[in-house]
Amino acid sequence: MTCRTPCASPRFLPARHRAGALLLALAAAFSLAGCDRKGGDAAVLAEPAPPPAPMQAAAGYGGGAEMRKEARMRSAEESSASSSAVDPSQDGTPLQRFLAVRQELNVEVPAEQLADAWGKVRDLCGTLKCELLSSSLLRETPQQPGNAMLEMRVEPADVEKLLGGLAGVASVVSHTTTSEDKTAEVIDVEARIKNRTEFRDSLRVMLRDTVTKRTMTDLLAIQRTLSDTQAELDAIATQRKVLAQQTSKQHIQIQFTARRALVSGGDGYSPMRNALRNAGSVLSESVGSLITFIAAVLPWLLLVVLPVGWLVRVLWRRRRAS
Structure with a gap:
């Protein structure tokens, strides 16, 4: 069967028709490529960009947002302080130790030299x-x-000089040295100082910021937080x-006591001399006891003994008379 009309195949089309069809195909391909590029650009433009950190801080500091921000900053600083206190030497540097050293000494000096020895050590x-x-x-x-x-x-450099001067004027009876490790406490305090200082500086920057619009309530809240932070710091x-x-100095306590001579039972001890030396004190104690006895008995003597004696004397006279 033979076609009476020309077939739609480009091979049977005239030359100008084939050129038009080719231009149409190229235009369709370019339009599809342009649509793909526009779709990709739209996807890129549709992704939101994170706002700058200062704008986030300024937008979030107000009312409840202010308290949430402060809570987040406090949590961050506590975690930083804890990590520093647990292992401050992670970078390989040796850990500096802080020791509180305390020394207690008991010394003896002759009784007549006690004040002089005490004054020399103080000077x-x-x-x-x-x-x-x-x-x-x-x-x-x-x-x-x-x-x-x-x-x-x-x-610490002058401790030996002090102890050497003490040994020249007194005899050391006992010497006790104790030390307490304050390293963890010092590291924790230094980390807190660093974090609170950074927090205070950030609040000062927010107060000096004149670009961000803030209400009077926000400014007062920032000022109040700044005052509390400075007081804590x-x-x-x-x-x-x-x-x-x-930790930088040693605590030294020195107790001075008078030296006493020990009395032994040898040739230097005499019971008679000891009795004569104590006779005065014994006599005074006896007289004191006698005075106390008389003072205690005299009221009873006046109230009881004299009336009873008078009654006995009267009865005796009556009996003799009868």
């Missing part, structure tokens, strides 16, 4: 890197022996100073 502390914390002196009396005490903080700094005093 020696003034010539060294030594901080005198407290001192006391009790001179000897007939009722009690004398004693003295010195309490000081000394730089001052308290932690004071705690760090106390730890520095405990």
